[in-house]
Amino acid sequence: MEDNNPISPSGSQTQNPDGNSPSDNDVSVDALARKVQESLSLAKRHKFWETQPVGQFKDLGDSSLPEGPIEPPTPLSEVKQEPYNLPNLYEWITCDMDSDEMCSEVYNLLSNNYVEDDENMFRFNYSKEFLRWALRPPGYFKSWHIGVRAKSSKKLVAFITGVPARIRTRDSVVNMAEINFLCVHKKLRSKRLAPVMIKEVTRRVHLENIWQAAYTAGVVLPTPISTCQYWHRSLNPKKLIDVGFSRLGARMTMSRTIKLYKLPDSTATPGFRKMEPHDVPAVTRLLRKYLSQFLVAPDFDEDDVEHWLLPKVGVVDSYLVESPETHEITDFCSFYTLPSSILGNQNYSTLKAAYSYYNVSTTTPLLQLMNDALIVAKQKDYDVFNALDVMQNESFLKELKFGPGDGKLHYYLYNYRINHIMRPSELGLVLL
Numbered sequence: 001m002e003d004n005n006p007i008s009p010s011g012s013q014t015q016n017p018d019g020n021s022p023s024d025n026d027v028s029v030d031a032l033a034r035k036v037q038e039s040l041s042l043a044k045r046h047k048f049w050e051t052q053p054v055g056q057f058k059d060l061g062d063s064s065l066p067e068g069p070i071e072p073p074t075p076l077s078e079v080k081q082e083p084y085n086l087p088n089l090y091e092w093i094t095c096d097m098d099s100d101e102m103c104s105e106v107y108n109l110l111s112n113n114y115v116e117d118d119e120n121m122f123r124f125n126y127s128k129e130f131l132r133w134a135l136r137p138p139g140y141f142k143s144w145h146i147g148v149r150a151k152s153s154k155k156l157v158a159f160i161t162g163v164p165a166r167i168r169t170r171d172s173v174v175n176m177a178e179i180n181f182l183c184v185h186k187k188l189r190s191k192r193l194a195p196v197m198i199k200e201v202t203r204r205v206h207l208e209n210i211w212q213a214a215y216t217a218g219v220v221l222p223t224p225i226s227t228c229q230y231w232h233r234s235l236n237p238k239k240l241i242d243v244g245f246s247r248l249g250a251r252m253t254m255s256r257t258i259k260l261y262k263l264p265d266s267t268a269t270p271g272f273r274k275m276e277p278h279d280v281p282a283v284t285r286l287l288r289k290y291l292s293q294f295l296v297a298p299d300f301d302e303d304d305v306e307h308w309l310l311p312k313v314g315v316v317d318s319y320l321v322e323s324p325e326t327h328e329i330t331d332f333c334s335f336y337t338l339p340s341s342i343l344g345n346q347n348y349s350t351l352k353a354a355y356s357y358y359n360v361s362t363t364t365p366l367l368q369l370m371n372d373a374l375i376v377a378k379q380k381d382y383d384v385f386n387a388l389d390v391m392q393n394e395s396f397l398k399e400l401k402f403g404p405g406d407g408k409l410h411y412y413l414y415n416y417r418i419n420h421i422m423r424p425s426e427l428g429l430v431l432l
């Protein structure tokens with residue numbers, strides 16, 4: 001996810017007949033603008049982030065600093081026992097995501113105030129079922145689902161969450177928190193509430209004896225371990241163009257564009273089928289082996305695979321290839337469902353987007369596997385299929401007619417130093 005501009009790049013999907021990127025001219029202007037923006041934000045002071053145990057810009061390229069934890073754990077008895085102070089009109093709550101009422105309040109806060117693209121045309125619209133899935137993995141802590149209410153109206157005005165995850169960086173598996181869904185109501189922005197939210201979630205994570213975290217954001221903060229890009233594959237080009245998600249390429253007509261993105265009606269790979277509960281052990285083996293090649297990746301066990309990858313209607317879809325001869329599970333692909341609200345369009349209110357999650361190919365070429373994933377997504381009526389350039393995704397993006405988005409997604413670790421900025425292809429981690 002996420003974040004500043006993950007949904008889309010109205011300007012970025014200007015596609016040529018070959019389905020790829022904008023004209024050279026656009027690319028260089030865009031790239032230049034990005035460089036200028038990046039160097040500006042490098043120079044920017046970060047009053048809060050400068051005080052935190054994260055890689056600092058001034059240390060970039062200093063390979064004398066050791067990789068690993070930046071600060072040692074403190075004894076649990078020294079972790080602050082009371083919550084941080086909030087401005088007087090507000091109070092902390094712990095959000096019980098089992099409760100329908102609470103879940104609806106969170107859903108409403110996020111659907112009205114969470115991440116939008118730079119042009120404010122689209123806003124993420126995580127479903128309630130998705131939020132429940134994302135926030136209740138094996139071993140989750142209720143205390144890490146943190147809300148802020150206005151004392152008088154009781155209205156939920158801010159939110160931040162963590163979930164536990166074992167993440168491997170090189171040879172070390174570290175217990176971490178994955179931090180997500182940081183949101184402050186639009187009317188309360190720029191009042192330095194976010195740093196208090198972050199400090200409070202940090203405190204509650206520390207209370208569980210966990211000292212590291214992973215997160216992604218669309219904004220540049222000290223200091224990304226990697227910077228990735230979203231790519232978008234049109235499945236319903238007419239709607240995407242109508243709502244301003246993409247534009248008709250130069251010298252393209254609507255009917256040529258529709259033809260360009262047409263997909264076969266059915267999948268091509270023999271033995272391609274939906275993942276089922278009895279596949280959990282085989283998928284876990286396949287995925288663990290595959291993820292071991294990346295520098296940073298989750299350390300999934302069977303419980304994690306059952307939670308994160310077993311299909312859940314409208315939330316996560318997983319398919320695999322079972323060899324018709326040997327019945328061995330040889331390949332796997334998955335995507336999650338994250339619609340965006342379309343803001344201020346007369347004809348459409350929702351963009352149905354699939355996001356590539358974890359994919360493994362050992363026997364079926366990845367290109368063919370992902371083409372089958374596109375075909376199922378099209379059958380299920382998604383408008384667009386999104387993928388980051390992480391893992392081996394670059395090998396299929398251009399050929400399968402994905403176009404580059406204009407938003408970047410930066411990956412971060414808290415209290416863990418990595419000495420070089422990683423290429424997206426060295427990352428084996430997808431956060432929601």
Ligand SMILES: CCCCCCCCCCCCCC(=O)SCCNC(=O)CCNC(=O)[C@H](O)C(C)(C)COP(=O)(O)OP(=O)(O)OC[C@H]1O[C@@H](n2cnc3c(N)ncnc32)[C@H](O)[C@@H]1OP(=O)(O)O
Binds near residue numbers: 183211415
């Ligand atoms: C060991 C356990 C550790 C656990 C914690 C690990 C760290 C987790 C970190 C969180 C991972 C979250 C992962 C996601 O969920 S990323 C998704 C973030 N959410 C959105 O983009 C939704 C729409 N936006 C908003 O709701 C607000 O604009 C937010 C809440 C983002 C900021 O509110 P606001 O706009 O009202 O600002 P402020 O005046 O209160 O505060 C300004 C300070 O906040 C820093 N800021 C701004 N945006 C982000 C951001 N996305 N990550 C980290 N820091 C951010 C900013 O640089 C500045 O600090 P500094 O530059 O002066 O230093």
